Amino acid sequence: MTWPRALGEVVRSGLRIEETRLEPLLALRAATGLAIVVGATLWLASPAYAASAALGAYSAGGATFQRTWRPRKVIALATGAGLALSTFVGYLAAGRLVTFLPLLAVWAFAAGMAWAVGSTAGIVAATTVGSMLVTITLPTSTVHALEHTGIIALGGVTQAVLIVLFPIRRWGAHRDALADALAAVADYARRLRHDPTAPFDPQPLMTARDAAAVTPSQARTRPAALHGPRGLAERIRPVIAALADPAVGAPAEGPGRDRARALLDAAGAVLDAAARSIRHGTPAEVPPERTDALRADEEHEVLEGPARQAADRLGELLGEAWEIAGSGCAPESERAPHGPAGAEFLLRPTMLRLVPVVVRAVRRELRPDSPVFRHAVRLAAVATLGYLIAARLPLGHGYWAPLASVMVMRPDFHRTYARAVGRLAGTVAGVALATGVVRALGPDAYVSGALTVVSAGLSYTLIRTGYAYSQCFTAAYVVFLLGMSGQAWEQTVPERVVLTLLGGALAMLAYVLFPAWETPRLSGRLADWLAANGRYAAAVLRDYAEPTREHHADMRRALLGSREAHAAWQEAYGRAKQEPVRPRGLTASEAEEAQDALEGFGRAAMLMESHVPRADSRHVPEAERFADALEADTAKAAVAVREHRNPDWGRVEEALQAWEDTAAGHGSPVVRREAELQKRALEDLATAVSRTPLERDVGSAREDQRVRATLTAAGKSNCRAR
Template sequence: MTWLRAFGEAVRSGLTIEETRLEPLLALRTAAGVGLVIGLALWLVSPAYAASAALGAYSAGGATFQRTWRPRKVIALGAGAGLALSTFVGYYLAAGRLVTFLPLLAAWAFAAGMAWAVGSTAGIVAATTVGSMLVTITLPTSVERALEHAGIIALGGVAQAVLILLFPIRRWGAHRDALADALAAVADYARRLRHDPTAPFDPEPLMTARDAAAVTPSQARTRPPVLHGPRGLAEHIRPVVAALADPDVGAPAEGPGRDRARELLNAAADVLDATARSIRRGTPAEVPPGSADVLRVDEEHEVLEGPARQAAERLVELLGEALDIAGSGGVPGKARKPPGPASAQFLVRPTMFRLVPVVVRAVRRELRRDSPVFRHAVRLAAVAPLGYLIAAQLPLGHGYWAPIASVMVMRPDFHRTYARAVARLAGTLAGVAFATVMVRALGPDAQVFGVLAVVSAGLSYTLIRTGYAYSQCFTAAYVVFLLGMGGQGLEQTAPERVVLTLLGGALAMLAYVVFPAWETPRLPSRLADWLAANGRYAAAVLRSYAEPSREHRVDMRKALLASREARAAWERAYDQAKQEPVRPRGLTSREAQEAQEALQGFGRAAMLMESHVPRDVSRFVPEAEQYAEALEADTEQAAVDVREHRNPDWGRVEEALHAWEGAAAQARSPVLRRGAELQKRALEDLTTAVSRTPLERDVGSAREEQRVRAAVAAEGDGSGPAHRGG
């Protein structure tokens, strides 16, 4: 992708309205926290003090809207504490001297950048503390005043936490949504399988549901019972519906058997949708009577036979549990809890105190030159002091706005950094215009400014998930109103805000050009990781056939989760690479797409095998162990070959399949036979996608670049596909 097209995509993305559900009640409660702090400060102290006090309440409130599974009140308290710490440290250690403040700012910005190693929520909250430190140096005049400002900022986080505690809104709502989305995704998958037996499935909803299911011991004591078990149902139903729909291991391609499979798949979708509605709303949900009637496997009149009938019986069994959940509506005592000891009923999430070693290990893993997180931290550490220095030389006040804009828009990847820079500038322009119109219409008054600030905060929170530009519009207005409440003239602050935001966005963009973290060169490594993880998962499934046991089932589950993580990492890298203005290296766009489809097919083959893993220890296939060893060894070696741009070789897999077919063909079930065929075909497709000589690869990269340029030119002159009669 060319730089011009990449920038155009960033502009389009930055200004796109994201269609998501608004949460006005949450926005109202959070804005009330801001209003409470501003009102008390206005009443007890002064407008200037109120403007400073609102910083903590607003930033802590915004942190509670980030995607995290920890309680919102904990996030508010943590954000308030971080803001207070940066406020005090920024003044206490810098003591108003530029020579000490800039190194401190660089170190703090670097630490905030490394917080992305823990997750996006930690990275975003840490970035707000950098902004707090930038504002700090302009405010207090003594250590005592620094403590006062740190305390009032922390009080803003406390105020938000208290309101969350006193006025809970849809507790466990995000966890319910995550679980419901997973069930709805499997329902959609079942419907698509009716018409396309090889339809793909994106496991991201299942991964999100698993992440949401991890709780601390204190959360486990208050979690609704309905959130305990249904995730396992979604995990077990997915491979079963895939096996039922597959014409080779499930229902026949045509005839009464295919009609029966379509009926079961449609009924499964209805039941799963009803279960999802029940969990999302916490109320009983009705399943269409016709769907419930379909879920009966008549011993005498059932048209499905063999593996297809086994899949149908297993599906009916699982959907029976889903029907119980849909009918209970999540009422305590009616929802089922998973079997086993109490300690095994939930995925453990470390408490805040036990999180420290986890954070240290995560940061240590990212402390390497090629890490996107490390490079992001270096960019932050360079841009924040540089922006502060440049803005200090300009004949403008509030020079800290420039580095704050840089810090808040910068992300570890290219596309989001540029998109947020464009969005922040557009939002700032609109917000400043909005503030100007409102002030001139209502007149300057501290109380009026305070009310307008709270209203702007509420609108910003309401639109926070519709797009950064639209939320930033009211954030900019909120800041202008706060400064006006503190005695700053609108005619002075509005132009400064626009100019310094433009400067900060430009520095953020330039920093990525100077010290980038492109994903395009890392695509072969990401693909290799996914290949190796898929191989381990397939081998674990085969070992469960060779020796059905609880230990092998546990290994199979761990390998599946690792495979999903590797696939998610590949898809994130691939999506980012498609948006980067970098020439393909190692893999062209077409080769990457073909390799992705091959590995998706390989994973689907393993999933079909998983759907019929024997639950009876007396049914085992010892010959599967040799094939598992060959498959795992060849995929591990192939991963090394892909990283080093060599052609993969599947000699051990072919030899093991040959031996298996010759000596024990009768031991293989139709599912194993079909799975092995699909795996072999997928590995051959992968070889076709990535096996090329260095000269061919260079020529292919050049042709890919020429093809993209030609497509862009065709779109520009109106001769592209969109202009050729539809």
């Protein structure tokens, strides 16, 4: 993508309105917490203390809107504690630049490295840097600094107490994640009716699994509706894929295909009903005309062989889903025992036990080519440089420049630039709105405090609608908050706009000077996905060769690894397509072809998984030899792809040929057919990535020419339209 086109996408993304569900009750609760601490400190103390209280309560309330599976009260308390600590430590070093700047750099670097744990940790850590920049200007002594620290922490405590006293959809996010997983499989079933090889995005299943991990305290109170249905969705997905596929399931045409379409339609209806039931916690009805297809007619059944087996298995699984839809919870046989000792629970470490996990995650990212490490370096450099530049300007509130930089910076190019655009646009609109209100009302401290709370509530309400729109009311919140402290809007408004522009420009420039482009790393991501898919396919084959509980557990672990590698590839490829960087190693067309090939390879393994035999079934020894060859060749091919060499499938071809020549192999035609599908997908992958270095350079140049030609043609058509 060229720079002009990338910047155009950035502007559109920064101003885009996200179609998401608003949560006004959550926003009202967070705004109430802010109102309590601001009103109390205004009444009992002073506007300066009210500003500290507002910082703690506002940031803690905003943190509870981040996507996390931990209890919201824990997030609010952790945010308040982090803000308080950063404020006090910052004040101790704020006397001289020689002490404060190194502290600011180290603190900002640590906040950047927090992204190694996850986006929520990274965002909350960035707010602590903002707290260090802002509130060190308020105290006048160590005693006052301790008082401000306590008041900031009190804001987090207040939000946590309100969450405990007024729970709003306490398990709502977990219910939504599980319902989304079932709805995704339902949509997959409907798409398979028209496209038997339709792709499936496993992200909803991965999100549901992440949501299923609970702390010991959560395990004791998790609703029964959240036990079991995720495993049901996991089991249904390969069965409907096997039923729809003409190669191993229902025939491509005729009564068998009509019967398969009816079953898939019924599956979509039942799974949608189960999703509605879990999301709302109430029973949901399934239209009778949709479920008639589930009633098997042994005498007139048109499906045979593997397709008949898949249909029977689907009927059993949909019976469980039907029970969920009708009762609003999982069947009794699917429920895990309550308490932390339940074997079915995915345990999440408590905050104390999370420390070694964080240390290991950060240690993995401490390398020069890590996007997280580069983000941390940029964050530290921009925070200190912005603070120095703003201190030299004849403007007050110089901390706004580094604060804007810290809050918009992300580890990737597109989000950093889009948030910079959104923050500037939102700030301009917000200060204009607040200026008009102040000029019209001329509010005193208490009215300014009320306007601060209202602005914060609107910011919370729009927090998931788009950064620019939430930032609009955040900017108004800051203007009213400073007005509550007695500062004139004529001074603060232009300062806010200019310093926000400076901070956004520094953030954008920092990414250009020290980038972390995903485009050069695409070959490595593709290699990781290939190796993970090879391990998954080999694990499925070994379960055929010798169906045991250990092999089944290995297959499950390999499947999860394959999904993680697939998700990493998709995220990297999505970012690479938005970067103004020339393709290196893989052109756009090659990446698309390689992605299609690996999706086909993974799909063949999934189809094979749907026919995994029971423990007492006949073994397939040929599958073991093919599994060894497949795992060895994909591991070597992953190294070749990473080093831009051509992959080779010699052992796979030999093992498959030996399987076909073995008399015993003819007893498992379905498994062998799926193995042939895997080999064909690997050949497609080799075709996509097997090119000489000269051909790669020519391909990259042709890709650039194609993009330029497309843009030129689009420009000419627009001119003609005008």
